[in-house]
Amino acid sequence: MTVPALQLDGLTKRFGDLVAVDHLTLSVEQGEIFGFLGPNGAGKSTTLRMLLNLLRPDAGSARIMGVPSTDVAAAHRHLSYVPGDVALWPQLTGRETLELLGNLSGRVDLAFRDELVQRLRLNVDQRVRSYSKGNRQKVALVAAFMTRPDVLLLDEPTAGLDPLMEEQFQELVREAAARGQTTFLSSHLLSEVEDVCSRVAILRRGRLVELAALKDLQGLGTTVLEATFDGAVPDVSDLPGVTRSEPIAGGLRIHLAGAPGPVLARLSAAGVTRLRSHEPSLEEIFLGYYAEPAAVGGSSS
């Protein structure tokens, strides 16, 4: 049996009274694309920084490809990291930065580096101080992928990228997975994770609230109907199979777990003018896990 790519065992971090990460235990297999989800302040970045030994856990431990995270020289030979806020030396050009980071990691695929620069459309002859946030992120992404690491630790890596580049990024992650590389992708952007991840963990206030394969996430079997009406909006919450219903502009959004017959009958009796249905997005599932009740109400108004 192969060692897990990442093994977190009771990882805990406190900042004064605040428990930023609370006994986090999980394991990521090699070759997985693992989504690490949570709202701002849930402890995602703190967890990643503990994996990198930048922060010292107050309790628990972590292993990267079987190597204790505290053994930086050995563990970091297996990984690459893209921080959420990429801090680079402003006086270096992109090319110089890549040269430096490549030398430090000690294993660069130069041809792949050039390919990455082209695919992400990065101008490496600019100085870092003239780069936008997105361009700094591209430098960090090229630096992370060019070493072909066993494990990619990515902290909200596409926050500054445009949709075209985001697509390119997802492609890179899939290619890496196909080669057997592991990706640990932290995000609050659910769409980013939904499209590429096979398994997700959901973190809320430092605690793990869900750890499941994407297809097994609770609520994924439901259908969402959005109906708009000319006249009065009917009430469907008493019907069988309806797990949730909430008002939208001029109509209703209905989460339906069973057969649609009774609901459709009532909608058509009420004079539905427009009906759309879709699978629930991870976001809709996600909201159920961590949103405050007020926030759920607010988001649907």
Added chain:
Amino acid sequence: MKSATAPSRRVPRPAGPPAAERGLTPERGVRRAGHTSGARLVAQLYLRLVRRSSLLLAVAATAYLAVEVLAFEAAYPDPAARATLVRMADNPAVRMLQGVPHGIENTGAYVAWDAGWMILTIVAVWAAVVTTRLLRGEEDTDRAALVLAGPVSAGRAVAAQLGVLLAVAGAVGAVCATAMIACGTAPAGALLFGAGIAGFAATFTGVAAVAAQLAPTRRRALGGTAGVLGAVYLLRMIAYSSDSRDGVKWFSPYCWVDELRPFDANRVAPLALLFGAAAVTTTIAVILRVRRDTGAALLRSRDAGRARMGLLGSPVAFAWRLNLGVLAGWLTGLACYALVIGTISPVATELIRDDPDYQQMLERFGMQMAGTERGFIAMMGPSLGLVMAMYACWRIGAARAEEAAGHVETMLAQPVTRRQWLGGHVALTVVGTALLALAAGLTAWLGTRIAGADVGLADTVATTTAQAPLVLAFTGVAVLLFGLVPRLTTTLPVAVVVMAYLLSMLGPALRLPDAVIALSPFDHLGYVPVDHLRVGACLVMVAGGALAAGIGGIAFARRDLTGG
């Protein structure tokens, strides 16, 4: 589909009723900032940003002045002692280093002459640091955009910033004047002295403000201002080196302050030069600011360039690459200073030849060493050691700056251990110190050659390298603080170095117990090459520094990385 079903994300806030109708009145949380109050809010923000360093500056200046007054009155209690001081002090060597003494048998005049130039340098450095931080650093980090997105124009914002800085400069001058009056010196002289300090700080606020408009980064604006400060100090030296070059003094703000002659002639007119220069430079800065884009600079930097791939191979090589420019600055400054020391080294010997009483007088003050050129160089050794120790503290502070900026995170996410990274910075500090010592030894010797003094290269290099144990000890202190209290890494070690230097220089005059003075590493150096190198003391200093650095290294390895 996705966008239709993602209600919590990127949904524009519904356009609600105006603030007042939503129940938000000025009393209930929304302050309505008009033009004037907008500028006032900006001023409050920037006052907050400079508050701590301003307080520190005022406290340090007050303490320094008080110690000077006490030391003078203890060392020269009676007219006879003061008369010898006056004779001893008025020679070209002392003039070049400290300025022309005027009526220094008076306590206030002595303090203004002996400590004035040092206080002026300190307030100018402070002005350069905070001015470039507010006027350029805030743009480097794009924080300025947050302020300028408010109802405040760039011109008003920079005026508010300069207003705060000039007000603080005035306050520091007032505090210095008050401290002098409290120490019992004449109020008129004290006020004039304080006004001179304020005017000098204001002038360099203006110079730094202009530099911040010209330079594309804060680092360069600061470097440029420091260059101007060094240049006007050199001009002062030239002006006082000979009567024939007296006219040069009108080009150096240092000399403008000297021309006030507080506690002596009490001239007010030179204040016009100081405050005039401040007014002109700040006005130019505001005009330049209004005419340029936010984030842009009048001197364009090349944002694209051919890559230079040297010194990118390892953490140590890269730290060396980052350090090179600033090290060159330190080397230039220290080498110039050592050259001047070498050049003026024969002055004391000439005086002794001309004046037989002078020898006796030097002996009475325990300064008989200054009677030879070698001895004079040896006596200046600790001041060279002071500069090298400050470099070492700055160097470790630069490592902390890398951490605060988040760069070290990028570095340590690679297979680079904390020990390798910090060890590299310590190694650089040692190498940089060695270079400084050798360069200073070389230029001091060149100076003695120019002056025709009888000093060998081995002598001057012995003087400068004998400071190394001291520098290593303070490097250890800086690393210790870096490990334990990272946020104080830049300021605290420098403060410790300066206090230790002052303790050994002023301690005897203040009649402090020997045991207290012995706390200062400067007290244990001996004046090499006139004295023998005190090997035991050197070993203790090096071992102590190594121990402190070791503890600091372990503490760093165990702590979290922290931001700014």
